[in-house]
Amino acid sequence: MSSNLGITSRSENYSEWYNELVLKADLADYSAVRGCMVIKPHGYGLWELMQRALDDMFKATGHVNAYFPLFIPKSFFEKEAEHVEGFAKECAVVTHHRLKPNPAGGLMPDPEAKLSEELIVRPTSETIIWNTYKDWIQSYRDLPLLINQWANVVRWELRTRLFLRTAEFLWQEGHTAHATFEEAETEALTILNECYTKFAEEYMAVPVIKGVKSEGEKFAGADHTYCIEAMTQDLRAIQAGTSHHLGQNFAKAFGVQFVNKENQLEYVYATSWGVSTRLIGTLIMAHSDDKGFVSPPKLSPIQVVFVPMGRDEATRERTVGASTTISDELKKAGIRVKTDLREKESPGFKYNYWEMRGIPIRVEVGPRDLDAGTVIVARRDTGDKETVALADAAGRIQTLLDQIQKDMFDRALEFRNANTKRVDTWEEFEQTFAGEGGAGFVLAHWDGTTETENVIAEMTKATIRCIPLTPLEPSDAEPGTCILTGKPSKCRVIFAKAY
RNA sequence: CGGGAUGUGGCUCAGCUUGGUAGAGCGCUGCGUUCGGGACGCAGAGGUCGAAGGUUCGAAUCCUUUCAUCCCGACCA
Incomplete structure (x- = not known):
């Protein structure tokens, strides 16, 4: 970092820009554990909003949530050849269940506490889930089975990057079972269209291209893989979500059969689909600028920040009072607001502070404007400032939030088309x-x-x-x-x- | 897993070549002055110099080993 103010510009070094932005926007931090990150409250707030929106969409399309174990017996992995090959190289393996004092100091795994079968920390849950589904599915009446889980997974990556590629990451993985190929196909496409694409475009304001992966790029163990692809500002592609039609691969590997209406035994058809905290990296790469993070209003943990000015008590009382009046009205409308009451920092400092963190709208409340019965409303995405009458402020801000959401998408789309x-x-x-x-x-x-x-x-x-x-x-x-x-x-x- | 670099207060780093009282800036605490685009003064707190061995009267500095992180390549959401 060249200075503690600001970040490296995108044109200077895009990769540095990204790294510094993640840290300085308070989204995440490096941890004491190699390859693993700490997601900080601001970054996690973003993830929570993503989860909420996606979860609502999953529910609306008939899915329910459940939770499956973190640990998967090694033998489960060995059942689907293509799948093993895809993940074997990056698995964390649990071999012992007890520590004991090490004669050389510290602790060591107790050799007498070796597991009879090693456990794999899930890199994805198809195997444990299909092993479970086998017991849940007997008849066509048990289908379709439409389950999602929110979880962490571990893929032992050699080279990591905050949000984009870490050894442990958070995601959701849907796993569904169907009676026919066509039904599974419909499911995979429903997720792609009604959940992932909608989420990327309407919430993240990131235009995506829906497509099928080539044989070489598809998920190990899938019949075929659908995906949505976005473009970053440095003109690369970033996969924003995948939805796999697994065919009967896992059903055959785990012996999941059902009796159809004609009383015949058949293997079920499966899908799996997921998006991860990588979406936060996608969001950054799609929209942010040299002043820091730019968050689309729908996903910003704080949508509007108030900066009341003045040092003497009387002025402060006025500016804070005016901020409160407007912010109360916004809160009633469901807008997430914050008033920066810190006394030591100057207004200029606060502008930069909140811009770095990507807050879509800033409201500057100063005594001179209050004399005129106005406040200044500033947009994070364009930097535009406008003077708004106090009485109109709450309404104008709500309109602007929608406008910013739309403009961010339009700009990203224009950028993608131009490239x-x-x-x-x-x-x-x-x-x-x-x-x-x-x-x-x-x-x-x-x-x-x-x-x-x-x-x-x-x-x-x-x-x-x-x-x-x-x-x-x-x-x-x-x-x-x-x-x-x-x-x-x-x-x-x-x-x-x-x- | 190969190549390169770096580990010294919370952060960024200087000091190491040529061994001899551990430093700066930022941040932090207190007081005062400031407040419309990253304010300032004064006074403070804070470090077993990544770890372990070794050389030496004496090691942040020299030697050996080790661990970790970052960057660049091959694999991945």
Whole structure:
């Protein structure tokens, strides 16, 4: 950090900018545990709002919450070959259940307390859940089973980054069981459309592209994987959510069968889907600026902050009083407000302080404005300030919150569109991704093989983010020839460098 | 798991080459003056120099070992 004021600018060093922002906006901190972060109250407040909105959507689409164990017997993992391969490299394993004094000092695992079967700290819960579902499902009348859980998971990442990739993270994972392939398909798409896309666009104000993952990028153990992909300000792609159609893979691995209406035994069809605290990283990368975090109003733990001015008691009484009048009215309307009553800090300090933390609206309440019967209302996203009559303030602020939410989405969409292009020659494709940083979304033709995908990734660092469910432009759905091999291609797919 | 760097008050770092009373700025506490875009003065508190060995009369400084973190690459939500 070059100074204790402000943060590195995005243009100077995007990666530094992100790291400093997370710390200085009070969202999270490094912990004493390697690869694990502390989510601070401001960051956790954001997560709570995300949870609430998503949970409401899950409930509205017929799901219920439950909780499954943190520990999973190793043997469960061994039952689904593709799945094991996907996660084996990054699992934390519990081997003992007791400590004893170490002769060399300190403590050591008691060799006599070795577990007969090692336990894996869940990297995801498909296996323990399907082992449980086996006992819950006998008849078609038990289906569909629509369960979600809010939990922490552990993936032993070698290289971590606050929110984007940590060894432990918080998420939700939905696990559903269905009688038919079509029903499971509908479920996977319902989550994608009615929950994840809606959440990203309406709450996070982040436009996303819905698509299917290529064979190489799909979830280990899935039949196919749907995803939503967002664009960061440094022109990379970031996956904001995934919804998997697991087919009968896990049902077969765990022997989950049901009797259908014709009294025949059948394997159930499954889905699983999740979003994580990574969404906070996505939010930062999509909207924030060189002054710090910029939060969309719907997810900001504090939506409006009041800064009353004046030092002498009489002035303070006036400015705090006026703040209270407005904030009380806002509270009644369900707006989350805060009045900064700290006496030692100057108003200027407070402006910067709350801007760093991304609070959408600041209300400056000073004696000169009060003399004129007004206050100043400042927007975090644009920096615009306006003078508003006291009587109109609460109403104006509510309107502005909606406006900010909308404007943030519109700007992000415009940015994404401006950085999405179609490329038809390998020369141009290679050149586009030649630099160090991201290059936006590139729609290009691909022959559909994993081999080609891998060659392209090796040569350019760009990967297939998804095959869009609906073409961004009608012509994207027309057949063409692969950018690398010249073989036939069904449609354009999205290439980008990814987080 | 490879390559690089760094560990010294809460934070950012100086001191180490050339061993000899542990420093600065920010933050923190108190008092006073300030308050419309990161205020100032004065007085304070706070550190087994990442850990363990070793060399030495004497180690933050030299040697050995170790641990941790960060950055850059391969894997991942």
